[in-house]
Amino acid sequence: MRDYLCEDTIAAIGTPIGRGAIGIVRISGKDSLRILQEMFRTKSGERKEHFDSRKMYYGVVVDSSGEPIDEVLTVYMRAPKTFTGEDIVEIHSHGGIVVVRKILREVLRRGARLAEPGEFTMRAFIHGKIDLVQAEAINELINATSEVSAKVALKHLEGELSKKIKLLRDKLLEAKAYIEAAVDFPEEEVEIIESGEVKRRIQEVLNGIEKLLSTYRDGRIIKEGIKVAIVGRPNVGKSSLLNAILQEERAIVTEVPGTTRDIIEETVTLEGVPIRLIDTAGIRESSDVVERIGIERSLRSIERADVILFVIDGSCGFTEEDLKVSEMLRGKENVILVLNKKDLGLKVKCGEVSDWRCVEISAKSGEGIKELATEIVNMVLLDPETVLKGDDVLITSERHRELLEKARDSLIKVVNSIEAGFESPEFLSMDIDAALNALGEIVGQVTTEDMLDIIFSRFCIGK
Known part of the structure; x- marks a missing residue:
């Protein structure tokens, strides 16, 4: 307790x-x-x-x-x-x-x-x-897995996000005061709806909330990393690619198809962003029970991945097995086609094979690995150049996202009520209060013991 x-x-x-x-x-x-x-x-x-x-x-x-x-x-x-x-x-x-x-x-x-x-x-x-934002930032800074994620956490710790939340709350309080003036001083004939002042102020806050919410996707990626699944038929160089990206011999590489029978997961920082690499078992029809289990896990990894690296042996072109894997990935927009074994000469070139993004590499020599890393980051981040500088304030917490959405939904009700001609100041104030409380929860101006227990239980002892 x-x-x-x-x-x-x-x-x-x-x-x-x-x-x-x-x-x-x-x-x-x-x-x-x-x-x-x-x-x-x-x-x-x-x-x-x-x-x-x-x-x-x-x-x-x-x-x-x-x-x-x-x-x-x-x-x-x-x-x-x-x-x-x-x-x-x-x-x-x-x-x-x-x-x-x-x-x-x-x-x-x-x-x-x-x-x-x-x-x-x-x-x-x-x-x-x-x-509360700064408190959470301490934990994020301790657990940062890349230079960019550390920069983002430090901005939170320095109070940059808190300042933005405070500014939004102050604007809401001004809007609420305008409504209450119409109730307290009716003889002054303060016209809420016709003047449009409340609506203008609320819309300004909504725009600020939407701007913060738009950073959550990039913020989550910076904090948690990009999940990258390496898939393809056996023996196309998936494990070699994993080793090349990690720059160490993590996965066993042999000429024998089906060497990788279970998924191998490793984390590395590429372009300043943490990447969670998943080397999967080669996808093919197999009578081997253990290999089939590995293939099933590979298929599940594909569904969870932010980016799918579809590797083929470019030195021999597309095979029937490659085409079967391609059919499984049809319709997915998060696929990068990786033409491996460029050192042996490619029989297929990027632009000749599909509409997916494509990179030509040699896992053996390391050629094209840097370009592949850039392609992965650019596929996932909405604004890579700005995000990777670490200068912007990003939303990285699911808790913050949920509360911002709660505040946004309450304010949308206010705007809708005004546009519909519903002029009851009391009801408008209730929705504004709900938004104020949601924003207050983010920084800890509104808290419960249960919420604090959940947040601080994620810290290490001694911090």
């Missing part, structure tokens, strides 16, 4: 578990300084009662019997000018699981409790140090 009143003092290991040069134990709450005073000793073995805020001290930490645990550097940060808004202590010891865990156990023995996932960040939110 989370402590939403922040009455407990919490502690956790703030560095990855395992061997390392430094390990950090973080403490936050009203007992942080007391715990440090009880555990810390100067190099000469004396207790220290006074700690200046934000000053690093060198000494040792001891257990309850006074035995040294490790030499440390420690810092005390006085509230409220801290990350969580509470007193914070950090103990920097030598890395290594034994030492760091022993220090944490001693901190817990002296009255702190183990922090839950994301609880430090949650306390920063509760104490008004960051809003």
Whole structure:
């Protein structure tokens, strides 16, 4: 059960578990300084009662019997000018699981409790140090898989998205005030419908919401990566292509058809975008039970993929088996035809075989791999040049998308009511309030404990 009143003092290991040069134990709450005073000793073995805020001290930490645990550097940060808004202590010891865990156990023995996932960040939110978008951005930054996704998360953390949401809410509040003026001051003859002022203001907010929503597809791709399925008949070089893109021998490559019997999934960054590559079993009719299972999984991967790389052996042209795979992919617009084995000479050329996008490559020599990567990114991103710079604010969260759509739908009702001549200010205000609440939920101005539990449970412990 989370402590939403922040009455407990919490502690956790703030560095990855395992061997390392430094390990950090973080403490936050009203007992942080007391715990440090009880555990810390100067190099000469004396207790220290006074700690200046934000000053690093060198000494040792001891257990309850006074035995040294490790030499440390420690810092005390006085509230409220801290990350969580509470007193914070950090103990920097030598890395290594034994030492760091022993220090944490001693901190817990002296009255702190183990922090839950994301609880430090949650306390920063509760104490008004960051809003909910910024809190989520911290987790996105930690889990960023590419330079572009890190840039997008950093923009959220710096408050760029929050500013846009606040601007939309402010405009809605102005529109609502205009409606309420018609109710409160009828003698002034404020005409809601005829003046069109409310409709104009609402439409302006709707345009802003639509603009943000239009970034979600690119934002999701930047955050989660592009799912790319490599498909084709056996022995056309699918596994060689996977290895060429990864620049390592990940998949077994032989002359024997059907070597790959299960899907192999790897992640790589191409053109600054995370790509989830799926090397599938060669698609053909087979009597082998294991191979058939692999082929069935290949077919499922095709349906889930953002991009399908249809690989053929360009040195021998289309075969009957290639044509069967082609029929399976008919009507799909997310296919890139890959003519492999260019080093052996191609019997077919791009532009001669289909209306799909097409790239000529040699998985063996690496020729054409960069062009293929560019083609993959350009197929999926709506505005590759702008997105890859990482300068724009993008919607990356499904939660944000749903709430923006909820706000949009409420405002569309307002516009429709005005256009239909439905002049009840009370009902118009209700729909505007629904939009305000939806936008408020994005930044955390409107929250529930259940919603906070869901969001912060995705964090690691210690953050």
